[in-house]
Amino acid sequence: MSSAPAYTPRHGAVYPSLAGTTVLITGGGSGIGEEIVRSFARQGARTAFIDIIEEPSRALVAEMRAEGHEVVFERADLTDIEATRGAIERIRAAIGPIAVLINNAAHDERASIDDVTPEFWDSRQAVNLKHQFFCAQAVYKDMVARGAGSIVNIGSFAYVAGVENLTPYLAAKSGVIGLTRGLARELGVHGIRVNCVMPGFVMTKRQLDLWVTPEVEKTIYERQCLKRKIQPADIARVILFFASDESGVCTNQAYVADAGWT
Ligand SMILES: NC(=O)c1ccc[n+]([C@@H]2O[C@H](COP(=O)([O-])OP(=O)(O)OC[C@H]3O[C@@H](n4cnc5c(N)ncnc54)[C@H](O)[C@@H]3O)[C@@H](O)[C@H]2O)c1
Known part of the structure; x- marks a missing residue:
């Protein structure tokens, strides 16, 4: 592998359209989601997230508060739709009507073909x-x-790349x-954009x-075409763009952020 010369990226895009905007992120308590929460909070967005894990989520709220950002956390199991609706109601009451939704939560538990039961499939x-x-x-x-x-839905490069024991x-x-x-087709008439971001292998x-x-x-x-590790913040930066008014005519699309793997 021939590596590129050392270069330090200079990040720090500011999206004025996100300041004061209400944002709901699912699965914001860890992984890529926690970096998405940080990124929106630092843009000055009124940021809320749902997660099932309490302690890391509360630690993230405290971290953001120490930086001077108010971030709202609601615990819910997203597979329980009634509980999720209740959490969204409480978030709306706390930060106002939702302008941006980042559908990020997922769980990539693996199982080989013979181990997949109907219950596992549904779950x-x-x-x-x-x-x-x-x-x-x-x-x-x-x-x-x-x-x-x-609305930004988080997909995955994995279904294009093909990964073993992950069929469901x-x-x-x-x-x-x-x-x-x-x-995107149903909601575009209301000015609502819907895109998918497909991360690559993220550290x-x-x-x-x-x-x-x-x-x-x-x-x-x-x-990967690019010989470097993809960090959660790399994905959060792409999501910020699709959430902001800078991507105002982008909808109905899937953008792959996988350093060129697929
Ligand atoms: N990490 C990668 O390499 C990678 C690659 C491609 C796509 N993705 C996608 O990016 C998104 C984030 O992935 P990640 O790697 O950060 O995942 P992760 O497992 O590290 O974090 C997922 C978060 O969602 C929460 N969550 C899971 N199930 C939940 C439930 N039932 N109710 C509430 N919260 C729940 C978890 O507690 C966790 O905080 C996912 O959609 C994933 O499919 C990740």
Whole structure:
């Protein structure tokens, strides 16, 4: 592998349209989601997130508060649609009608073909696809009233790349594209944009703890055009763009942020 010369990226885009905007993020308590929460809060957005994990979520709220940002956390299991609706109601009461929705939460539990039961299959669709629709359904009227809105659904490069023992997850993630295109068509008349961002192999804590061995690192560098690791903040930056007015005519699309793997 020939590596590129050392270069330090200079980040720091500011999106004036996000300042003061209300943003709801699912799965904001860890992984890519926590970086999405930080990124919106630092843009001055009125930021709220739903997660099932309490302690890391509360620690993130405290971290943001120490930086001078008010971030709202509601605990809910997103596979419980009634509980999710209740959490969204409380978030709306706290930060106001929702202008931006980032459907980020998922769970990539693996199982080989013989281990997939009907119950496991359904649970994977519930945690990786179903709540994306019902969160959109719960907030889109806020966006209709505003005459604008942005929904970003997080997909995955994995269903294009092909990853072993992940078939139910990959089916759900390809479903995110269909969900995106259906909602974009249905909601575009109200000025609501709906896009999908498909991350590549991202160095989240979960990935590092479970999967990033020296052999996997070798594969990553072989397959990616860019010979560097993708960090959660790299994905959050792409999401900020699709949430902001700078992507005002982008809708009904899926953008792959995988350093050129696929
Ligand atoms: N990390 C990667 O390499 C990668 C690659 C491609 C796509 N993605 C996608 O990016 C998104 C974020 O992935 P990640 O790697 O940060 O995942 P992660 O597992 O590290 O974090 C997911 C977050 O969602 C929360 N969550 C999971 N199930 C929930 C439930 N039932 N109710 C409420 N919250 C729940 C978790 O508690 C966690 O905070 C996902 O949509 C994932 O499919 C990730």
